Amino acid sequence: MANRWFIAFAALLTSIVLAYAHLKVYFEFIQGKEQPIPEGIMQFHGTEPVLSPMATLAFGLVFAMLAVGAAYFSLLSKHREVFFVLVICLLMIWVRLLAGAV
Numbered sequence: 577m578a579n580r581w582f583i584a585f586a587a588l589l590t591s592i593v594l595a596y597a598h599l600k601v602y603f604e605f606i607q608g609k610e611q612p613i614p615e616g617i618m619q620f621h622g623t624e625p626v627l628s629p630m631a632t633l634a635f636g637l638v639f640a641m642l643a644v645g646a647a648y649f650s651l652l653s654k655h656r657e658v659f660f661v662l663v664i665c666l667l668m669i670w671v672r673l674l675a676g677a678v
Contacts, residue, residue: 580658584650587662591643594669598636605629626676635672642668 606629627635642665649657 580655584658587646591639591665595639595643598632602632
């Protein structure tokens with residue numbers, strides 16, 4: 577029983593946090609707000625954004641759809657589908673990392 581709650585919690589939390597982060601970056605770009613870069617980080621990261629705004633929006637929408645799916649299947653108590661959403665979310669994290677590395 578606890579595993580079902582943990583998987584539902586992990587699927588919801590992961591997808592909601594990542595959807596929020598990507599959509600926030602996209603809307604800040606649209607509004608023209610530029611984030612100040614802390615001094616110590618300049619040596620590790622350049623000033624160029626890692627993803628284009630459209631890729632950031634696409635990843636944000638995918639994670640938002642995964643959050644809706646996780647919430648929907650959690651409410652219906654379909655535990656296999658919730659686990660599937662969690663697996664898809666974790667795979668999307670890998671896709672996101674690979675997209676930023678290219």
